[in-house]
Amino acid sequence: MVLYSIPDIRLFWSQDERFLKQFRVQDLQKPICFQPLSKYPALHNDIAFWLPDAKDSESEAESFTVNDFYELVRTVGGDLVEKVTLVDEFTHP
Known part of the structure; x- marks a missing residue:
């Protein structure tokens, strides 16, 4: 959570594609910073x-x-x- 600045542990069980796609990267060395989601689904x-x-x-x-x-x-x-x-x-x- 600290590494990616994720504010809520419940997000780790999320199936929300907006959350999951933030962590699909080609280069594993590229730094990732969590982008907050709307509390409402798209x-x-x-x-x-x-x-x-x-x-x-x-x-x-x-x-x-x-x-x-x-x-x-x-x-x-x-x-x-x-x-x-x-x-x-x-x-x-």
């Missing part, structure tokens, strides 16, 4: 939503930016949200 959620055309509504869609959505997610999720990214964008012809 979770990926995909969200899709529809925005009306700007001509169909009174500039609601025009004023929307992805940062508005990111801010909404961070406001609702608080410290539980570590990362929000836009993966894909589609506009129906």
Whole structure:
């Protein structure tokens, strides 16, 4: 525990891939320092939503930016949200 700066002995019984992959190295002489994990397991959620055309509504869609959505997610999720990214964008012809 001291050698790798691991704070909790229970991690040695962990099956969490985020922990285990830190100690898989090609060069055994390379120093390893434990990187702390989130106390929550990794979770990926995909969200899709529809925005009306700007001509169909009174500039609601025009004023929307992805940062508005990111801010909404961070406001609702608080410290539980570590990362929000836009993966894909589609506009129906």
